[in-house]
Amino acid sequence: MTTETTKSIFFKGVRDAAPFLLVVGPFAVLFGVVATQAGLDAIEALGFSVAVIAGAAQLTALQLMLDQAPTLIVLASALAVNLRMAMYSASLTPYLGQAPLWKRALVSYFLVDQSYGCSILAYELHPHWTLRQRLAYFWGTVAPICPFWFILTVVGAKLGGSIPDWLALDFAVPITFLAIIAPMLRTRAHVAAALVSVGMALLLAWLPYNLGLLVAGMCGMITGAEIERRLVIKGAWQP
């Protein structure tokens, strides 16, 4: 493909990531609404979205703060939700590790589920891309996602107070999370990790400060990793 220019690769990134706005957009609005209902103003909600850019971790932290959990528990639980970002970082390193430090820092800041998911797939499909082209694609995937994450957080925060009770918005958070989890359950190891986590979280729901979640998360991770290890040994692992 000799006709590929850096510019066309940027727009390819835009096109590939744009459909995810349908998931990210409502999630950002939801975060803004939930934040206002927790007593945050629009600036504070936006501060959250700009500093963290990770809806699940933001909602986790907010939920635990409403429960008046200690700061360390809030941070540990929300960062546990974000541990997958470390995996994204590791898996992009072979493709982007040669970029200057400031560019790698900027990529890290904008490393979210959608920019990672699109980029790693494109890098595997186009091994001939230069570093410049890989970075152009990455910025293409960021463009239709991250600015809207910020803007729609504020929109949600402005809407927040005017959402009527009958909308049962309390349940929007679990429904959104369930919809995000379902497509992740790709292998037996993933399903087992999720089931162990659910079982432990329910059994330990009585523990203070949502400590049950940390224990459940760790047990789920160990379960998933162990099942994968055994399936690999048996030669039955299909990622």
Next chain:
Amino acid sequence: MIDTGWLWLVIIALGAGSFLLRFVFLGLIGDRPLPPWILRHLRYTAVAVLPGLVAPMVVFPPATGGVPDPARLIAAGVTLAVGLWLKNAIGAILSGAATLYILLYLLG
């Protein structure tokens, strides 16, 4: 209510922590390979943490004072089933929300 000073402390610390998680390999480790057992555990973090976060919200919803509620349980089940079936988050959210509203209306 959440204290403002505390809120900003959490926002800044969580922002810094999240950045470090994203930067740790790309920025600091560079091209050195990672032990496979670490990568294996990292692969399951999201799928291990998020279900544990959601399960108590579904089974003991705060809106009903922690009493299990048929409308919310069924709506959660439909969301999960549609998500597994269609692999589509938007479709799952819409079916779950529709189920919840219909059941809340019918069950009063």
